[in-house]
Amino acid sequence: MLIVHHLNNSRSQRVLWMLEEIGLDYEVRSYKRRADMSAPQELKALHPLGKSPVVEDLDGSEGRIVLVETGAVCEYLADKAGGRLGTPSSCGDRIRYRQFLHYAEGSVMPVLFAMLVVSRVPFLGKVSSKRVRPMLDVHLDFIESELSLRPWFAGEDITAADIMMSFPLEAASTRGILGENRKATKAWLDRIHARPSYQRALEKGGAYSFARPRSAA
Numbered sequence: 001m002l003i004v005h006h007l008n009n010s011r012s013q014r015v016l017w018m019l020e021e022i023g024l025d026y027e028v029r030s031y032k033r034r035a036d037m038s039a040p041q042e043l044k045a046l047h048p049l050g051k052s053p054v055v056e057d058l059d060g061s062e063g064r065i066v067l068v069e070t071g072a073v074c075e076y077l078a079d080k081a082g083g084r085l086g087t088p089s090s091c092g093d094r095i096r097y098r099q100f101l102h103y104a105e106g107s108v109m110p111v112l113f114a115m116l117v118v119s120r121v122p123f124l125g126k127v128s129s130k131r132v133r134p135m136l137d138v139h140l141d142f143i144e145s146e147l148s149l150r151p152w153f154a155g156e157d158i159t160a161a162d163i164m165m166s167f168p169l170e171a172a173s174t175r176g177i178l179g180e181n182r183k184a185t186k187a188w189l190d191r192i193h194a195r196p197s198y199q200r201a202l203e204k205g206g207a208y209s210f211a212r213p214r215s216a217a
């Protein structure tokens with residue numbers, strides 16, 4: 001039995017999408033962000049970090065497993081589903097798969113987070129975001145160039161690397177940071193949002209301000 005501890009408007013939306021893609025049964029337990037956007041205390045009772053996602057597998061190989069870190073969770077789930085959406089077989093795809101799986105949280109999210117935080121600071125925010133913006137553009141240009149070469153981050157097929165990249169790119173797009181000219185990235189966002197599995201995950205997770213259900217389009 002898999003339980004996803006899901007925080008509204010958060011990275012854990014990716015885990016729901018991953019599970020819908022690979023077709024494993026799961027239960028969602030929902031948590032609501034507090035006014036300052038932090039996670040509620042209940043998540044701390046489950047894991048010392050008190051962040052989301054937390055995934056519990058009651059039937060793990062060594063009994064109950066409590067796992068954090070979205071990339072690790074996606075890899076764990078891909079293994080559990082017999083490799084679905086996991087490591088591709090061809091060499092080039094495999095290398096890109098690993099790269100983007102780590103790149104989402106390791107490189108893009110920290111810069112995006114810095115941008116979103118500094119841009120909210122009165123007065124100083126404008127100056128600081130001017131310095132962070134070029135750093136973010138380097139990433140967004142790299143992503144655009146990669147997606148101009150192939151439909152999915154690793155290659156011809158969707159993988160967990162696409163799931164990982166969804167949150168930073170949705171956040172960038174929704175906050176108006178993506179820019180008008182990054183057409184391949186926009187087309188990729190449209191492609192992921194059109195997937196029935198993505199739409200099912202939206203229904204399971206409840207309100208998510210970074211993508212709209214197709215029924216509301």
Ligand SMILES: N[C@@H](CCC(=O)N[C@@H](CS)C(=O)NCC(=O)O)C(=O)O
Nearest residue numbers: 010011038039051052053069070105
């Ligand atoms: N790198 C971690 C980041 C986890 C994380 O920061 N989660 C955010 C949700 S987007 C959170 O729980 N924030 C609430 C808080 O920090 O109190 C992952 O990908 O799982």
